[in-house]
Amino acid sequence: xxxxxxxxxxxxxxxxxxxxxxxxxxxxxxxxxxxxxxxxxxxxxxxxxxxxxxxxxxxxxxxxxxxxxxxxxxxxxxxxxxxxxxxxxxxxxxxxxxxxxxxxxxxxxxxxxxxxxxxxxxxxxxxxxxxxxxxxxxxxxxxxxxxxxxxxxxxxxxxxxxxxxxxxxxxxxxxxxxxxxxxxxxxxxxxxxxxxxxxxxxxxxxxxxxxxxxxxxxxxxxxxxxxxxxxxxxxxxxxxxxxxxxxxxxxxxxxxxxxxxxxxxxxxxxxxxxxxxxxxxxxxxxxxxxxxxxxxxxxxxxxxxxxxxxxxxxxxxxxxxxxxxxxxxxxxxxxx
Amino acid sequence: xxxxxxxxxxxxxxxxxxxxxxxxxxxxxxxxxxxxxxxxxxxxxxxxxxxxxxxxxxxxxxxxxxxxxxxxxxxxxxxxxxxxxxxxxxxxxxxxxxxxxxxxxxxxxxxxxxxxxxxxxxxxxxxxxxxxxxxxxxxxxxxxxxxxxxxxxxxxxxxxxxxxxxxxxxxxxxxxxxxxxxxxxxxxxxxxxxxxxxxxxxxxxxxxxxxxxxxxxxxxxxxxxxxxxxxxxxxxxxxxxxxxxxxxxxxxxxxxxxxxxxxxxxxxxxxxxxxxxxxxxxxxxxxxxxxxxxxxxxx
Numbered sequence: 001x002x003x004x005x006x007x008x009x010x011x012x013x014x015x016x017x018x019x020x021x022x023x024x025x026x027x028x029x030x031x032x033x034x035x036x037x038x039x040x041x042x043x044x045x046x047x048x049x050x051x052x053x054x055x056x057x058x059x060x061x062x063x064x065x066x067x068x069x070x071x072x073x074x075x076x077x078x079x080x081x082x083x084x085x086x087x088x089x090x091x092x093x094x095x096x097x098x099x100x101x102x103x104x105x106x107x108x109x110x111x112x113x114x115x116x117x118x119x120x121x122x123x124x125x126x127x128x129x130x131x132x133x134x135x136x137x138x139x140x141x142x143x144x145x146x147x148x149x150x151x152x153x154x155x156x157x158x159x160x161x162x163x164x165x166x167x168x169x170x171x172x173x174x175x176x177x178x179x180x181x182x183x184x185x186x187x188x189x190x191x192x193x194x195x196x197x198x199x200x201x202x203x204x205x206x207x208x209x210x211x212x213x214x215x216x217x218x219x220x221x222x223x224x225x226x227x228x229x230x231x232x233x234x235x236x237x238x239x240x241x242x243x244x245x246x247x248x249x250x251x252x253x254x255x256x257x258x259x260x261x262x263x264x265x266x267x268x269x270x271x272x273x274x275x276x277x278x279x280x281x282x283x284x285x286x287x288x289x290x291x292x293x294x295x296x297x298x299x300x301x302x303x304x305x306x307x308x309x310x311x312x313x314x315x316x317x318x319x320x321x322x323x324x325x326x327x328x329x330x331x332x333x334x335x336x
Numbered sequence: 337x338x339x340x341x342x343x344x345x346x347x348x349x350x351x352x353x354x355x356x357x358x359x360x361x362x363x364x365x366x367x368x369x370x371x372x373x374x375x376x377x378x379x380x381x382x383x384x385x386x387x388x389x390x391x392x393x394x395x396x397x398x399x400x401x402x403x404x405x406x407x408x409x410x411x412x413x414x415x416x417x418x419x420x421x422x423x424x425x426x427x428x429x430x431x432x433x434x435x436x437x438x439x440x441x442x443x444x445x446x447x448x449x450x451x452x453x454x455x456x457x458x459x460x461x462x463x464x465x466x467x468x469x470x471x472x473x474x475x476x477x478x479x480x481x482x483x484x485x486x487x488x489x490x491x492x493x494x495x496x497x498x499x500x501x502x503x504x505x506x507x508x509x510x511x512x513x514x515x516x517x518x519x520x521x522x523x524x525x526x527x528x529x530x531x532x533x534x535x536x537x538x539x540x541x542x543x544x545x546x547x548x549x550x551x552x553x554x555x556x557x558x559x560x561x562x563x564x565x566x567x568x569x570x571x572x573x574x575x576x577x578x579x580x581x582x583x584x585x586x587x588x589x590x591x592x593x594x595x596x597x598x599x600x601x602x603x604x605x606x607x608x609x610x611x612x613x614x615x616x617x618x619x620x621x622x623x624x625x626x627x628x629x630x631x632x633x634x635x
Binding site: 021024025027028029031032033035036039040042043044046047050122123126129131137140141142143144145146147148149150151152153154155158159164165166167168171207264267268270271274275288289292293296297302305306308309310312313316320 | 353358361362364365368369371372373374375376378379382390391392393394396441442444445447448449452454466470472473475476477478479480481482483484485486487488503504506507510511514539540543564567568570571575584585586588589591592599602605606609610613614617
C-alpha cells in the first residue's frame with residue numbers, strides 16, 4: 001500500500017541535473033515496470049483471452065475436428081486463431097467439483113485468518129511484556145516460518161497420522177484416554193474424514209504462519225509510545241481496558257494489513273494440500289489453485305483452467321476491495 | 337493521592353506484576369515453545385531412527401527409547417549424493433539469482449518512486465498510483481499465471497532452466513521489494529544526496545555511493561524475503577521444471593510416491609532444506625524486524 005507521507009522534493013532545484021534527471025527517472029523505474037508488464041500484465045490479459053477459447057494441450061478440439069475433415073484452419077501458435085467461445089464460463093456453473101473447491105478455499109481463508117490473527121495477537125501481547133529470555137523466545141517463535149511449506153506439510157502428516165504407533169499426537173490421545181479411563185480411545189481420523197481433513201490443513205498452515213502475524217503485530221505494539229499507557233494508567237484504567245481501548249484501536253490499521261496479506265496468501269494454498277491429502281477425501285480439501293493446476297497440467301484443459309483462474313481472481317479482488325474499503329473508512333490503512 | 341504517591345505507585349505497577357501473571361506468562365511461553373520446537377525435534381530424531389523404530393514407536397528419547405543410527409544422513413550424502421547436491425544447488429542458484437535481481441531492480445524502482453515525480457499521462461497515474469499498481473501485482477493469485485507461463489516457457493525453451501525459475505521468482509519478488517525500498521528511501525533525508533550532487537556527483541553516483549550504503553537494513557530485509565520466498569516456492573518449481581532444475585521443495589514433495597514414504601529420509605531432507613533459511617534468519621533476525629518496522633508500522 002502506498003504511504004501517504006509527503007515525498008521529498010524532486011531535488012530538481014539543481015538546474016544542472018534537470019535534463020539528466022529526466023532520463024534517470026526513467027532508468028530507475030523502467031526495469032521493474034518492464035518485467036511486470038511482460039511477466040504479469042501480459043500473461044494476465046492473455047489468460048483472459050485463453051479463457052474464451054477451447055484451447056487444449058495439443059491444439060483445440062475444433063481445430064482437430066477441422067483437420068480430420070481435411071479443412072485447413074487458421075490455428076496458429078500461442079493460442080492465436082482459436083475460435084472464441086463462452087463455453088468455459090457456462091461450464092463453470094454446472095461444475096460441482098469447482099463449487100466445492102470454492103467453498104473449501106473460502107473456509108481456509110476465513111478460518112485460517114481468524115485462527116492465525118487471534119493466536120498471533122495473543123503471542124505478540126505476551127512477547128511485548130518484559131521477561132527473562134525474551135530475545136531467544138522471540139527467535140524460537142519465528143522458526144516455523146522458516147520451514148519450507150512442503151516440509152511443514154510432511155511434518156504435519158507425521159503428527160496427524162492416526163496410528164498411535166507412528167504418530168506422537170495419536171499416541172498422546174491414546175495415553176490421555178487411558179489416563180481418563182474413557183471407554184473409547186480418542187482417535188481422530190485426521191486425513192480420512194471429510195470434516196477433519198480441512199482442520200488438519202488449517203492447523204498446519206496456522207502453525208507455520210502464526211509467527212508472521214506475531215512478528216508484525218509485535219512491531220506495531222512496540223511502536224506505541226509508552227506515555228499513552230502511562231496516561232491511561234494514571235486515569236485508573238486496568239490492563240483489559242488498556243488493551244481494548246488503546247492497543248487494539250491503534251493496531252487496527254496494521255491488523256487490517258496483516259489480515260489482508262495472510263488472507264491473500266491463503267487464497268494461493270496448494271503445497272500443504274498436495275503433500276497431505278492430495279485434495280481428498282473426494283474433493284473435501286481441494287483448493288481452487290490445486291484444481292486449476294490439475295485442470296491445466298493433468299487434463300491439459302488450458303481454456304477451462306484459465307476460466308477457473310479468473311473465478312479465483314474475482315474472489316481475490318472482492319476480498320481485497322473489502323479490506324481496502326474498510327481500511328479507508330477506519331482512517332486508512334496508512335495511519336500509524 | 338499526592339502526586340508523589342501516584343508516581344511511586346505507577347513505577348511499582350510498571351516494573352512489577354502480580355505473581356499469577358508472571359506464572360501465566362511463562363506457562364504460555366513454554367507451551368508455545370514446545371508447540372514450535374517439538375516438530376523440529378521430531379524431524380531430527382526421525383532422521384536418525386531405524387525404520388522399525390518409526391513404524392513401531394513412537395520412540396521419543398535417543399539412547400533410551402531407540403538407538404540412533406547415521407544411515408539416512410550417510411545415504412543422503414553417499415548413495416544419493418548426486419541427487420541431493422543437484423537439487424540443493426538448483427534451489428540455491430534460483431533463490432540467490434532471483435534475490436540479487438529483485439534487490440537491484442526493487443531498489444532502483446523504489447528510489448525512483450521516492451525521489452522523482454512521475455505522471456503517466458494516459459492513465460492519469462502519479463507515484464502513489466504506480467506504487468499501488470506494483471504492489472497489487474504481488475497479490476495476484478499465481479494460479480492465473482499457470483497456463484500462460486506454461487505456453488510462454490515452452491515457446492521460449494525456458495522450461496527446466498535456471499533462467500526460467502529466476503525470471504519467474506524475480507517477477508514475484510519485485511513488487512514487495514519496490515514497496516519496502518520505497519518506504520525505506522522515504523525515511524532517508526535527501527540532504528546528503530543533494531550535497532553530493534552540489535559537489536559534482538551524478539544522480540547515479542549519489543545513488544550508488546550514498547543512498548545504497550545507508551539503506552543496508554532495508555536491502556537486507558528485501559534480500560531475506562526474496563530468498564525465503566524463492567527457496568520455499570513450490571507451484572512454479574513443480575510446473576516449470578522436470579529434471580535438471582528441480583528444486584528442494586519439489587524433491588521433498590515427490591518423496592511421496594517413489595519408494596513409499598520413507599519418513600526417516602524425508603526428515604533428513606527436510607532438515608537440510610531448512611538449514612540455509614534458519615542460518616539467514618538467525619543471523620539477520622534483527623534486520624528483519626528493523627526492515628519490517630520501517631515498512632509495516634508506517635505503511
